[in-house]
Amino acid sequence: MSIIKISDDALARAGGADAIAAAFAKKGHEVHRTSSWGMQWLEPLVEIDGKGFGPATLVDVDAILDGSSDKAIGVIADHPFIKGQQRLTFARAGKTRPLSLEDYEATGGWSGLRRARQIGPEQIVAEVLESGLRGRGGAGFPTGIKWKTVLGAQVGQKYIVCNADEGDSATFADRMVMEGDPFALIEGMAIAGEAVGATQGYIYCRSEYPDAIRKLNAALKLCAGIIAPFTCEVRVGAGAYVCGEETSLLNSLEGKRGEVRAKPPLPALEGFMGRPTVVNNVLSLAAVPHILMEGGAKAYADYGMGRSKGTMPVQLAGNIKHGGLYEVAFGISLDELVNDIGGGTASGRPVKAVQVGGPLGAYIHPDQFDIPFDYEAFAAADALIGHAGITVFDDTADMGSMARFAMEFCAAESCGKCTPCRIGSVRGTEILDRIRAGRDSGVARERDRLELAPQMHNTTKNVARSVEEEITLLADLCETMKFGSLCALGGFTPYPVTSALRHWPEDFTDNTEAVAKALDAAK
Amino acid sequence: MSTLELKIGEIIAEHRTKEGPLLPILHDVQHEFGCVDAEAEKIIAAGLNLSRAEVHGVVSFYHDFKPAADPRPVVQVCRAEACKARGIEAIIGDAEKAAGERVKIETVYCLGLCSAGPAARTGDDLHIRLDSQSITRLVEEA
Secondary structure (H helix, E strand, C coil), X not given: CCCEEEECCHHHHHCCHHHHHHHHHHCCCCEEEECCCCEHHXXXXXXXXXXXXXXXXXXXXXXXXXXXXXXXXXXXXXXXXXHCCCCCCCCCCCCCCCCCHHHHHHCCCCHHHHHHHHHHHHHXXXXXXXXXXXXXXXXXXXXXXXXXXXXXXXXXXXXXXXXXXXXXXXXXHHHHHHHHCHHHHHHHHHHXXXXXXXXXXXXEECCXXXXXXXXXXXXXXXXXHHHCCCEEEEXXXXXXXXXXXXXXXXXXXXXXXXXXXXXXXXXXXXXXXXXXXXXXXXXXHHHHHHHCCCCHHHHHHCCEXXXXXXXXXXXXXXXXXXXXXXXXXXXXXXXXXXXXXXXXXXXXXXXXXXXXXXXXXXXXXXXXXXCECCHHHHHHCCCCCCCCEEEEEECCCCHHHHHHHHHHHHHHHCCXXXXXXXXXXXXXXXXXXXXXXXXXXXXXXCCCXXXXXXXXXXXXXXXXXCHHHHHHHHHHHHHHHHHHCCCHXXXXXXXXHHHHXXXXXXXXXXXXXXXXHHHHHHC | CCHHHHHHHHHHHHHCCCCXXXXXXXXXXXXXXXXXXXHHHHHHHHHHCCCHHHHHHHHHHCCCCCCCXXXXXXXXXXXXXXXXXXXXXXXXXXXXXXXXXXXXXXXXXXXXCCCCXXXXXXXXXXXXXXXXXXXXXXXXXX
């Protein structure tokens, strides 16, 4: 009897994969719980002899077994969604059992670490530099340079910290690595330890990922002997979005409030407990074992475009027909990702906007869908790749409320250390409320008691602000937040706000000309 | 010694040799008692040689730590961008209606199930592709 593969990824499990797996087992079949292929609209996906059936439910079990199921999608590896990808970090996705050392070893596991131990620190750093790997967490800082800095620091104890606080909406690639291929992440960390001379690692995982935490802990137990003398521990976050920022994460790890630290000093020199620390995202570290294989660095650098080398695990999410994980070389256009691969919206309505890079990423209009996926190209278009999550919205989305949500989210999650973020986000919410209230009621807001006070020299006393004045004020506030905030939370919140304003002014006010005028004047 | 002191003492002893032991301790205390209240903060502060203000500062910073226990069952509903794009705002009213005073509906930002939202979490169980009916059922069964 053939082996049946069903993912034990959190998304598949949320879709009922456990019950389906149990049903197959009850019928006497051997069931392997593997990682997920990443075709999430088909989860729970049942695989028999390479052929897939999904999204499966309990009633489909008999039909799948006798070959009459209408959920058949054919050979999974030949599916266009899988075939078009260049899977390096996710090479094992869908194929191996996450906690099987045997499966990991059989698919090239630990060979990067073994080779790293032979070639020594300088050569490891040189190869990571050669690969062109840039931090996958969002900032895109070259990983090799970070490692070189830590290697050069002449201090005893050093640390490897894995940032697994994947808080951005529309991102789940870190979760899929931790749940689907935990040994790859651990191997990447052990290699980093080898490279910089660190023997202790920490994985800071958010508390919203119970499955990932459980699997990482189990994986660490299983491979403790292999990675020794390197040791690693999982630490669990406590629901603070800002702890995804590296210095805030370090404070949290030390048991403090997750407040952002001013840089310098760089964490590479004074990080966890004031010691030199490598802080890397899950995807950056999970890419390392592949790079460290014989010839891996060059092979990695051959993918991509410009200064964006290698592949990016893109996450297609929100209102999209074919949502999931799509690892591909840099350079692919948004149009291909959203319309060709993603199949447009799940609701079948026209695409209105996509947000790339999580809550802090710009809203991109379909007119701009020709932008190639590349750090520099996105920056030039006033947008960011971030962690490469793409949220698709259909034409029912109200961009005014999304812009307000961006400010509201920033206010809720601000660590409170710097003023532009802490106060600016609250004021931003208020301005957006005023602009939008003016549209609905047609009446401008009355001045409040505070604004009428004689001490408030810069408020107009007699008439309420016009839409144009409100937008000018908002643009000015965004400018202050962008350049005055300590970290990306306050600094990037203006991106979704101003991009929504610029492209969809009609969702804010009837006086759309005033918006364009005020935004241009502010530029 | 009260049972609270004994139990928290055990938790502190388990973690105290760690580098940065406070968060693991707070997680365990939250898990054990459903909250980290002023009394617990006092015991933890004494155990780690910190001031109560320092401990309170940390407890109040993080959403996961509650100042008082809430006996109601909790349904965490994601209301971040991706779930908004998939229509959580249209059905959150149904969840709140079904919850009434009996169930606590908590907003979370992202459960990492962003292509299959609206998503929710009860305990360690996750739920995807929720609609008006299924979210109502989820809350009623919580």
